[in-house]
Amino acid sequence: MRTTERKAIQHKSGFWDVVKSLVSGLRLTWKHFKNANNRRTPEYVTDKNYFNQPDGLVTLKYPYEAIPVPDNGRYRLHNEIDDCIVCDLCAKICPVNCITIESVKATEEIGVTSDGTKKRLYAPVFDIDLAKCCYCGLCTTVCPTDCLTMTPVYDFAEVDIKNMIYHFTDLSPEQAEEKKQLLAKQQEEMAAAKAAALAARKQG
Amino acid sequence: MLAFVLTLVLLLSIVIVLAYAERKVAAFMQDRLGPTEAGPYGSLQSVLDVLKLLQKEDIVPAAADKSLFKLAPILIFAAVFAGFAVIPFTPDLVPAGIGIGVFYLLAIISLDVVGLLMAGWGSNNKYAMLGAMRSVAQIVSYEIPAGLAILSAVMVCQSLDFQEISYQQGALMNQFPGLEYEMNWLFGIEALGINTTTIGGITTWNIFRAPILLISFIIYFIASLAESNRAPFDIPEAESELVAGFHVEYSGFRFAVLFLAEYSMMVLVSLVAVILFLGSWNTPLPNIGPVSLAYWTTGTVGEVSSILWGGFWLLSKTFVLLFLQLQIRWTYPRLRVDQLMHLCWKVLTPIALGVVLIAGIWRLLMI
Numbered sequence: 325m326r327t328t329e330r331k332a333i334q335h336k337s338g339f340w341d342v343v344k345s346l347v348s349g350l351r352l353t354w355k356h357f358k359n360a361n362n363r364r365t366p367e368y369v370t371d372k373n374y375f376n377q378p379d380g381l382v383t384l385k386y387p388y389e390a391i392p393v394p395d396n397g398r399y400r401l402h403n404e405i406d407d408c409i410v411c412d413l414c415a416k417i418c419p420v421n422c423i424t425i426e427s428v429k430a431t432e433e434i435g436v437t438s439d440g441t442k443k444r445l446y447a448p449v450f451d452i453d454l455a456k457c458c459y460c461g462l463c464t465t466v467c468p469t470d471c472l473t474m475t476p477v478y479d480f481a482e483v484d485i486k487n488m489i490y491h492f493t494d495l496s497p498e499q500a501e502e503k504k505q506l507l508a509k510q511q512e513e514m515a516a517a518k519a520a521a522l523a524a525r526k527q528g
Numbered sequence: 529m530l531a532f533v534l535t536l537v538l539l540l541s542i543v544i545v546l547a548y549a550e551r552k553v554a555a556f557m558q559d560r561l562g563p564t565e566a567g568p569y570g571s572l573q574s575v576l577d578v579l580k581l582l583q584k585e586d587i588v589p590a591a592a593d594k595s596l597f598k599l600a601p602i603l604i605f606a607a608v609f610a611g612f613a614v615i616p617f618t619p620d621l622v623p624a625g626i627g628i629g630v631f632y633l634l635a636i637i638s639l640d641v642v643g644l645l646m647a648g649w650g651s652n653n654k655y656a657m658l659g660a661m662r663s664v665a666q667i668v669s670y671e672i673p674a675g676l677a678i679l680s681a682v683m684v685c686q687s688l689d690f691q692e693i694s695y696q697q698g699a700l701m702n703q704f705p706g707l708e709y710e711m712n713w714l715f716g717i718e719a720l721g722i723n724t725t726t727i728g729g730i731t732t733w734n735i736f737r738a739p740i741l742l743i744s745f746i747i748y749f750i751a752s753l754a755e756s757n758r759a760p761f762d763i764p765e766a767e768s769e770l771v772a773g774f775h776v777e778y779s780g781f782r783f784a785v786l787f788l789a790e791y792s793m794m795v796l797v798s799l800v801a802v803i804l805f806l807g808s809w810n811t812p813l814p815n816i817g818p819v820s821l822a823y824w825t826t827g828t829v830g831e832v833s834s835i836l837w838g839g840f841w842l843l844s845k846t847f848v849l850l851f852l853q854l855q856i857r858w859t860y861p862r863l864r865v866d867q868l869m870h871l872c873w874k875v876l877t878p879i880a881l882g883v884v885l886i887a888g889i890w891r892l893l894m895i
Contacts, residue, residue, distance in 0.1 A: 346860070353557040353859045360556035382559045 355379075368392045392476070398459045399478040401452050403492040407437040407471035410445035414463035414472055422456035423463065424449055428503050431510045437469050447493050448500030454480070455488035531623035535612050542843075543791040547574035550854055557858045581787075584780035589652060592777065596650030601775075601782045604643035605789040610636045611796045616691040618809055618838030619700060619829045629690040630682055633800065634675060637755075640793070641667050644764075644774055647786070651777035659773030662865070663764030667755050669872045674751035676880035677744035680887035681804040684716070684738045684894070690803055697737070698810030699728025699822040703829055715739055716894040728822035729814025733807035738890045744883045745805040747876050749849070752797035754872070757790065759857035761868060798849040799842070806845050809838035 362380025366389050367373055384390065393399065415423040426449035434443045464472050482488050495503065548563070548571060555562030563570025588594055614629035616622040626632060641664050648660020685693045695704035702708050702725065714722035714731060716738045724731040735742045754761035757773075765773035775786045802808060813821035825841075827833030863871065 349859045350855060353855055356559055357553065357556045357855070360559075380559070381556070381561055383561050385561065385564060 366391050369394060393478065395476075397476065397478075398461045398474050400454060400475050400480055401457065401463070401490070402473055402475045403450060403452070404471040404473070405447065405450065405492050405494045407439070407469050408447065408450070408492075409437060409441055409443050409469055409471075410447040410450070411468060413466045413468065417462045417466050419460060419462065420456050420458050422453040422458075424451045424453075428500065429507055430503070431506050437471070439469055441469055446495060446500070446503050448495050448497075448503070450492040451489050452492065453489045455485055531613075535623055536609070538617075539609070539612060539792055539795065540788075542795055543788055544574045544578070546791050546795065546850060547577065549851070553851065553854045554858050557855070578784060581784040582781055584783075586780040586782060587777075589777050591652045593650040593652065596646045597777070598782070600643050600647035600650055601778065601785040601789070603646065604640055605785050605792070607636055607639035607643060608789050608792045608796060610639075612792075612799075614690055615796075615799050615803065616694050616808065617842060618835045619695070619826075621835060621838070622691050625689070625691055628688045630678060630688045630693075630804075633690075634671070634678065637793075637796070638671065640789075647778070648774040651774070653777050655771055656774050656776045659764050659766075659776065663757060663774055666757070666761060666764060666868060669869060670751040670754035670761075670876075673747050673872060673876035673880045674755060676877070676884050677748035677751065678800075678804060680744045680880075680884045681734055681741055683884065683887050684734065684741060684891055686891070690808075693734075694803055694808035694810065697733050697807040698826065699726055699732070699815060700810075700826060700829060701725060701732070712737060713894065716890060718894065724814075727814045727816075728810065728826075730807065730812045731814050733810070733812075734805045738887060738894070740883055740886045740890055741805055744880065744887070745801065747880050747883065748801055748805070749852075750871075751876060752801060753853065753856065754868070756793040756797050756853075758794065758853055760860040760863050762857075762862055763865060763868065766862065794850060794853060795846065798846045798853070801849055802842060802845040806849075807841075809842040811837065811841055 356379075359379040360381055364377055364380065364382050364384060365373075366384060369391075410425060410427045412425050412427065415421075415425045425447060428446040428448055430444055430446055434446070436442055459474075461474060464470075464474055480488075493500075551573065552562040552570070554560075563573035566572040566576050588597055611633050613624040614622070614626060614633055616625070644660050644663045644667070648656045648658075648663075651657070681693070682688060685696055687693055687696070692704060692707070695701050695707060696710070696712075701710055701712065710725075712724045712732045714720050714724050715736065730736060735745055753759075757764050775783060778786055811822050811825040813825050815822040825837055827835070827837040
């Protein structure tokens with residue numbers, strides 16, 4: 325180690341050695357300047373050239389160009405509310421409690437999801453606070469209908485932190501209120517019917 | 529007055545281009561993109577930078593020596609800009625054609641040092657003071673090798689008039705009053721018997737008329753880097769140590785003026801190098817027998833063609849040197865203070881003295 329150091333110092337001390345090293349420095353920067361026509365291309369990580377860029381500019385014009393993210397990358401959550409059966413599993417498994425779900429029972433069957441599961445619950449509130457989210461992906465693994473997924477979107481910074489809460493419900497507050505009243509009415513009727521049936525049995 | 533306005537406009541446009549080129553060249557050499565957003569390929573970036581600076585508040589520190597602080601940027605820029613007065617831009621266009629141009633230029637540029645010291649002292653800031661002291665020490669030291677290198681060119685040309693030196697380096701030599709019967713010989717040696725008076729082009733540039741001037745050109749170029757505080761001699765500014773050297777306390781318009789003065793200095797030293805060593809506004813293409821390339825690319829003196837050709841050659845040579853300055857800045861690391869002084873006093877000055885001696889002998893061979 326020490327001998328190599330000494331050798332390096334001796335090697336660079338002659339006049340012509342210094343001139344040579346100065347010129348080689350200029351040649352290096354000139355080479356980079358000359359290759360400035362070449363640009364890095366936004367390639368996927370599996371591409372053969374991903375780690376192998378021989379020359380040219382390495383930066384991308386980010387908002388206009390970006391390197392594609394991996395398919396299994398964990399970025400912004402998205403809930404396809406049409407496929408959601410409001411089972412609350414995601415909210416239960418979430419380690420940071422960033423998912424808030426309120427459910428209202430439907431008075432009848434409201435439809436089927438794309439994989440054939442019957443939907444029986446409305447979700448007047450389905451909020452995910454992505455400022456709290458730790459991007460662990462547990463919610464997507466427990467989701468029985470695969471409606472909760474992670475998208476390749478990672479650039480969603482906001483000025484106001486309130487905007488980091490994403491609302492996925494498809495009901496307006498009025499509709500939600502209406503559904504609640506429908507349910508209350510149905511339960512009232514059922515309770516009344518039950519009471520009537522009970523009274524009838526008592527009499528009989 | 530017209531010459532003043534024209535020179536100022538020309539200088540401002542060159543500086544704007546240079547500031548943009550600096551950022552782009554730096555980016556390309558470091559495999560980056562540089563400015564891309566303002567205008568096509570970011571070309572309006574430096575214009576916007578200037579507009580931004582002009583909008584900024586003009587802050588004068590409470591404890592500063594206010595009169596010195598306010599006067600310094602104006603003095604620095606005036607000193608550099610006054611140097612442009614004697615620069616011949618074309619065969620018949622020179623803002624002030626005085627006979628002792630070289631002497632005047634060296635004297636007026638030295639005034640710059642006073643302004644730097646005023647700025648550093650007036651700021652009442654230790655970093656500004658340190659930067660100013662380093663800057664002054666460096667500029668004063670490097671004036672010696674630069675002056676000796678210029679002296680060798682002046683000895684070969686036997687003139688202190690930039691325009692006369694320019695005429696000597698081209699095929700138009702005999703058109704200058706007083707040089708009607710002068711002759712250029714290849715490498716300045718009459719014994720070789722090759723008369724290059726009418727060949728012109730690169731064969732009559734000073735570095736070919738007297739090849740020893742090639743060494744003084746290199747010395748002058750290195751010294752000029754130090755005089756304009758450019759890397760690798762940028763210890764007065766040393767972003768990583770002194771924030772910004774002597775102009776750390778300046779803002780807004782005053783900072784813009786200092787910035788302008790710094791870039792003007794770069795342009796001026798490159799212009800002087802081109803005029804003294806690289807054939808001034810003369811074309812590099814020689815006349816070869818019937819193919820009189822030199823005359824075709826020079827134009828007729830007194831007509832628009834000579835103004836266009838002369839300006840074109842002078843500016844393109846200057847831009848080549850400016851590019852070299854930029855490339856050097858982004859290639860070499862900064863010298864230490866002791867290395868800087870070692871290079872100046874123990875390397876460049878003795879070599880420059882030797883070159884002056886040899887240039888004198890060479891001049892004897894030329895007549």
